[in-house]
């Protein structure tokens with residue numbers, strides 16, 4: 001049976017996910033986005049989890065990375081990393097005070113769908129506005145065919161048209177849709193409906 005994420009509290013699932021991801025390499029989408037970044041002063045890793053992307057951003061030359069995650073386990077991973085180029089913020093996206101026009105790159109890998117639906121639009125607008133003019137955004141949104149899209153999931157799902165509309169101030173560099181059965185990192189069967197996105201904010 002496909003996973004509906006209902007069997008286990010979400011915080012416990014995220015802790016298990018973070019353990020499972022600890023030593024995974026960076027994803028190709030992130031590598032592609034980083035290669036397109038003109039400047040590397042400051043990146044945001046939103047929903048940083050096991051900080052895989054944070055570590056890659058540092059190795060790729062970013063001077064500072066802010067890693068944001070609501071999970072206490074992510075904060076523990078950040079303190080084990082003990083790198084003074086990394087600032088960890090324990091916060092939900094919804095409560096984070098995104099600095100405007102600030103980051104050269106905002107990465108949000110498989111984390112945005114966990115923003116509460118009632119707060120998604122203003123939260124995501126503030127996140128996108130934190131990208132500097134000319135800077136990059138990369139991450140994923142989930143589509144309506146995703147098997148986690150059930151009543152009261154607390155998660156956010158968007159059609160392809162809705163997803164594209166969020167990026168009206170951006171040039172779409174990479175847009176890829178996956179819509180097929182698969183498995184989760186925790187080994188459960190799941191139907192994935194994912195939009196993989198790289199965009200560049202228009203220079204002002």
Ligand SMILES: C[S@@+](CC[C@H](N)C(=O)[O-])C[C@H]1O[C@@H](n2cnc3c(N)ncnc32)[C@H](O)[C@@H]1O
Pocket residue numbers: 014017018021046047048049050052068069070071074091092093094108109110111114115116
């Ligand atoms: C599926 S994991 C992805 C983690 C990491 N980006 C990766 O790709 O391995 C989702 C992460 O988002 C975090 N998260 C979930 N909801 C969040 C929210 N509303 N605000 C901030 N972080 C959130 C979780 O704690 C978890 O670490």
